[in-house]
Amino acid sequence: MKILIETERFIIREILPTDNDGMYELHSDPEVHKYLGNSTIAEKEKIIDVINFVRQQYIDTGVGRWAIIDKNTNDFIGWTGLELVTEEINKHINYYDLGYRLIKRFWGQGIATETAYASLEYAFNKLNADEVYARADCNNTGSDNVLKKVGLRFVEKFDLDGVKHNWYKIDRAEFLNKKPSR
Ligand SMILES: CC(C)(COP(=O)(O)OP(=O)(O)OC[C@H]1O[C@@H](n2cnc3c(N)ncnc32)[C@H](O)[C@@H]1OP(=O)(O)O)[C@@H](O)C(=O)NCCC(=O)NCCS
DSSP states (O other), X not given: OOEEEEOSSEEEEEOOGGGHHHHHHHHTXXXXXXXXXXXXXXXXXXXXXXXXXHHHHHHHHSOOEEEEEXXXXXXXXXXXXXXXXXXXXXXBOSEEEEEEEEOGGGTTSSHHHHHHHHHHHIIIIISOOSEEEXXXXXXXXXXXXXXXXXXXXXXXXXXXXXXXXXXXXXXXXXXXXXXXXX
């Protein structure tokens, strides 16, 4: 198992088929999906399709959402990471999107911030990205706060499938000039 990133409290690695219990807990929870189109997965046997979809992205694009694992307990916390978006969203295409999703019992401990910042470091230092974008439902205050804390700036509001979203961006110079506020 290859560790992609190590932070103070977590390792970040590829999502594996053996993460199915944690992935199911995450993807079946309506509260987690409140601002994600309520697209939960009800049947446990379908979670392997999600895992395989992400693992195919690793092969096709070199990146994808990655598992967050607690260094001390080995708990699967959720995922963070970069997706190379190949469909047009808000007039952008072929860009790196920062995203994250945590199992609810791990919210409120600074985990999204710590691991999202590590994903940005990976984007700018390992992938030599020029910029990274992110989007969040306008009502998703938690996600807005994470994005601002790791240095992204709000650019504009836009419509995604009939839902108002905030569009965020950070470029290399902004990242190098910014230390995370945590
Ligand atoms: C959004 C989410 C990732 C936040 O994870 P987290 O680990 O709890 O976030 P952090 O602890 O790093 O919090 C970062 C900041 O946001 C604030 N915050 C987090 N959740 C919040 C909420 N629901 N409402 C208001 N502020 C919130 C925290 O207080 C913190 O700010 P502070 O340091 O000034 O106190 C988590 O709630 C989640 O997985 N939600 C469901 C999936 C989702 O919406 N993903 C994002 C899609 S765009």
